[in-house]
Amino acid sequence: KNEIKGAGQDVGRSCILVSIGGKNVMLDCGMHMGFNDDRRFPDFSYITQNGRLTEFLDCVIVSHFHLDHCGALPYMSEMVGYDGPIYMTHPTKAICPILLEDFRKITVDKKGETNFFTSQMIKDCMKKVTAVNLHQTVQVDDELEIKAYYAGHVLGAAMFQIKVGAESVVYTGDYNMTPDRHLGAAWIDKCRPDIVISESTYATTIRDSKRCRERDFLKKVHETVERGGKVLIPVFALGRAQELCILLETFWERMNLKAPIYFSTGLTEKANHYYKLFITWTNQKIRKTFVQRNMFEFKHIKPFDRSYTDNPGPMVVFATPGMLHAGQSLQIFKKWAGNDKNMVILPGYCVQGTVGYKILNGQRKLEMEGRNTLEVKMQVEYMSFSAHADAKGIMQLIRMAEPRNVLLVHGEAKKMEFLKQKIEQEFSVNCYMPANGETTTITTNPNIPVDISLSLLKRESVPGALPDPKKPRIMHGTLIMKDNSLRLVSSEQALKELGLVEHHLRFTCRVHIQDPHSEQDTLNKIYSHLKTVLKDSSIQHLPDGTLMVESILIKVSTASEDPSTKILLVSWTYQVQDLRRILLKCIIQSHLAEIS
């Protein structure tokens, strides 16, 4: 059962509630950046109609540190009230509070909002967090266990497998199937969960190779710097910024370039520190070379100071925020915009209304506050560096995990529709795409483990020439359900254990045959016939005038009205049904043949 609290068919405010095997797990606790009122947080009253969150939720899992996945965490744990465990990876735990604090500062200190969580609340919230390692199975309680897989995307991003008994769910969070300059690709083993909850931001896109993009980027920067121009790269503090830094840093190193690169300080410095620490979460190259030199200890990238803006000569500056709507990046942009030697490269998406959006759309005259106009002569470039899996990547992940059902979240409905169709067509599994607040219920047929006694197993598994593992096999035994446990034992043992007396069931039937001979002759004839046909079974002629085939009794008597009609009395137990069938067939056939 899944309940989607946010980000069903939308990007932002990820919050998914999963009920699995009687356990309730909240996956991510994000906020929406687009709203400034109550709508920015998930609606927790939906869960807590009565009672506290702690009683309802067994655990909360946060996949990575982006605010649309963890932004509402302090709100939930401190203001709504939740004291249960929160799980996230080590890097997420380290970087998440920095971002939350920054976010809080902007909303409270700059915009002057009240009724918002405080610094103390963030700290308290973080105290409830349990950090997990990759591929570490964490036992939340007796039945619920979770396991983290590498997801790429940003440092510390993880996919989580949630398992209760035989039922399991994989939640991907945001992930990336193509490695980049600082992170590897997402990976999951063939865990065959009941359902994969996958993001689908790029459900309808198949991306070009990243190498072209990188090369273009580097070439543009290089050319501008060689011309003596300045390059401004507006970025968000974490994630892509680090990738671009590594890219430029290695390029500078390779090409022996001397022009300075600056990074506007702030929370980035702290975050970079964590990037240095969590080397194991990065890609192969960084992991292999960090012994010689940690790639995040930049040689060419220095902290930026406001006074550097007016320095002559070429330089490259990374400045926040990424959409040029405020702050340092806008200030630098204003100073440099007039020179056509300079260049601004926007590495990400720009929201409508921001300066970034305007200049990308070719606007060359910008109206600034106070009726000033700013003529933009510098070159404007757009580069898309995104760390989400594209349609192929999503399919690849599904192929790796081999789930029975797929559920798409974190994307646009229209695009998801396409992917859904593809998934159903190519993997022939059910695919769901619930809207916000919608609940999807998926029935599973869980495996029920049964203990089997060794002697029975050995007896039943015939040492045939080749055991075919895939083929189901029929066994005879007794299932005992006692004290919350299931056991399969042989029937004798079950009788003994339960103190029951064994009952025997015997069937009898009469067969009329036309035979003029005496009873004894008929019996002898049947005996000799059976001897020839059923070579494998033991056939005995008992002294009291009966035939014994294994445990089947055959007696011949003459019908009272017609002496030429003999009546065969056959009696058998239910275990030898098959043998009886064969036997009777033999007798009837032989006699019919004789008559004709």
Added chain:
Amino acid sequence: MAAHLKKRVYEEFSKVVQQQQLEDFPAKRLRLTKPSKSAALHIDLCKATNSTDALQYLVQFARKPVEAESVEGVVRILLEFYYKETDSSVRLKIASLLGVLSKTHGFSPDCIVDDVINTLNNEKSHQVLAQLLDTLLVIGVQLPESQTIRVRLVEVACRHLTDTSFGVRNKCLQLMGFLGTVEKQSSKEMECLPVQDVQKIIGDHFSDQDPRVRTAAIKAMLQLHERGMKLQQNIYSQACKLLTDDYEQVRSAAVQLVWVLSQLYPESIVPIPSSNEEIRLVDDAFGKICHMVNDGSWVVRVQAAKLLGSMQQVSVHFLEQTLDKKLMSDLRRKRTAHERAKELYSSGEFSSGRKWADDAPKEKIDTGAVNLIDSGACGAFVHGLEDEMFEVRIAAVEAVCTLAQASASFAEKCLDFLVDMFNDEIEEVRLQSIHVLRQISKQITLREDQLDTVLAVLEDSSRDIREALHELLCYTNVSTKECIQLALVELLKNLSKYPTDRNSVWKCLKFLGSRHPTLVLPLVPELLSTHPFFDTPEPDMDDPAYIAVLVLVFNAAKSCPTMSALFSDHTFRHYAYLRDSLSHLVPPLRLPGRKLTCVSDLESVASSEESSQQFLQQSLERVYIIQHLEAQGTLELLDFTIRDLKRLGELQPELAGASDFSATYLHCQLLLMKGLQEKLWNISAPLYVKQNAMASAVVQQILEETYKLEFLYSGLENRQVAIIHHVRLQAKALQLVLSARTSRGVEPLLNICEKFLQDVDAFQRCFSTELPHFQESFVEKLLELMPRLVTCNPMDLVKILQTTLRQSGFLHLKLPEQIHKATATIIEPTGESDNPLRFTSGLVVALDIDATLDHVQDPQSSVKVQVVYPDGHAHTIRPKPTDFRNPGPGRHRLITQVYLSHSAWTEPCQIDVQLHLAYNSSKCQINSPKSAWNDSTEVLQATENCIEGSIPLSKPVKVYIMPKPARR
């Protein structure tokens, strides 16, 4: 049985073996063999009270080798203990020992097969069973001829296949893989034995429940294939199913199996599931392996990527799909950056990339037609080249290379992707992709935008990358004159940024010019900055950039005679200068108004080579007429011939190896003659001190020259080596004679004589096949007299030697086909610097050395750097193996650092740095069969004889250094 054994044991214990030494040894020695192994073992095992002790004894026993003759006894004892032993670990050890023992050289294990098979029947422990099967496998491999045993062993394996333990089943399958019959039995004795269909049995285990057994089954199948058994096609579908196995080792093995089958049955037709179509098996397999490039395990991905490269028969259609990845954005078809670049190029627009959304998606895609997970080969290489692990990327690059070499259209297509790899984050991958592009560049022409990307890498700070790129540009074809200009500009930029690349850049431009004369032609006025009306200033002749431009122009002018009309006066002067100073870069040109110094036609070059070859032959033949060493004219003739040959070597680089080799050989002969001159020997004893000194110097020189002959030249055949050794033997004989004359008494001579005789003997052994060619030679006579020599006293020996030496004739040297002289040139340091390298005494300074080596075999182990300090003290440094690069066949590049240190000097002074070739004369000796067991005298002898030394390989370079006294 036991009594018999014991008797045997004691027999062996007390056996004294009298070993006959080789006949040629003067003394016969007695040798006692050690007490037999089996006896010791028996006693040990009897002593063992519990299983741990027994295990200990066995472990100790296993450390020592066992002679072939006592193996069987040991095996019997072991088996006896095996039956008695209850502890399974001891049995396990015994089983493994049996396997080790049956590998003993010279022991035929067929006698113990039955015993081992018998032990199998009663064994309960799975581990011991597995070990016993392993032993059987070893035995079976030791007996490749015996069909009966093989069939029996396979039968035994079949019986144990139903075992519950995976280990036993594994071993059974392995055994079947190694021993399963390859061909149908033809011999009559086989017919009575039931022959199992090994393939079917192994194939049945593809669906075993244990992944390890599945892997073993696939491996066994591959083993069968390796042994030449033709696998049946019907296992293909099974193998394909295994590709989706849960376990990576199974998948990895399955990929190989699918590949093997695709190579066996490329043309057979298989149906495509879920449709009625059918395709060729190789295409189907290709698609499936391509699919594995997206596997979850990188081991499998590497495997898949590697195998893709070797699938040559795949249809072009499938091949090209591997580079195709349908892009889309919001369900609209999008063009790749490559396509866009191509379009921009073809429309003549300069690549701007500045437009916002110029990558905007175009037409809408039919949602039904998009296949997200293609079963086909779609985009396999695109994914492989973008993989997370560099191992996969390298494998993919290599695969692309091999496929591109086979298919020109694929080469054209993969170009963009390879060029993209130049920006990989890992240097190895970048380097590899540059090398790959070089290999396929003969088939392709680079577009301007591609060239642009390629050239961007020229600024790379890694020297390897730059040099690889220069190498690439040497072979590149470009399409337009702009490309040439672009390349030149970038190369000049490179030159100014990294001046050390000078030689490499020049060489690169040489090839670029000679490849594209017509494209260079229109650029000439601009390049030389000439003006139709005005005289431009004469450029600086020492400017490397200007030289670079001239190299380009002159090489283009070679095949473009009209170009010289565009040259200005100073250009001609500069030509003359460069032709002299950089003759390897500047070709001979036919310039108007100048005397033709050299005929530049290809034809005449060929004919001149031919004639010089003839000349070489003739001069050698002339020399061989000499029969006697007496005549005065002989020496002169030799002198002249040597001079001629040396000059020839300088003129004809192709023949340099041959002519130098023969010159050196003749020089040896000349020296020998001088040493043996009549008058030298007629002078009475007290007067010959001076001559003696001269003669011994001659001997030394000959010895040195022979080592040069032997080790400096590659491509020598056994016959030449024998001749060289012969000369050396003569020199040694001369040495012996000389020392006999100078020294008093017989005692010191004894040793030398013995050594000499050993040398002669070694010569005979090593070159016994060549002896027929040595008629009338020194060694032949010597060998005739050998029985006498061995017994006679030293003075007699000397006398005999003296006469044989003087009578012996002149051996004809037949030149081998290909002969190359190893040479080295130190490029860096140049030795021109006047600034001393200053460092504090007692500390070290690193001196960068850059050298090229030609025709050096195995430079990693043989090339050394020698530093000679002014006080004559020499210091040899061995470079790291990784410092050697191999840019082409027969060529090596040494880029290394040498650490120097010295106590303080008052003046800066020059040290000599030189490359040396270390040699070891034991290497050339025909390897005597060395078995691991014997501690025979042969090895000792070899080490005694071996002479280590070094030959200077390059000219010494002077480096000015100045160790300063440390400041206190």
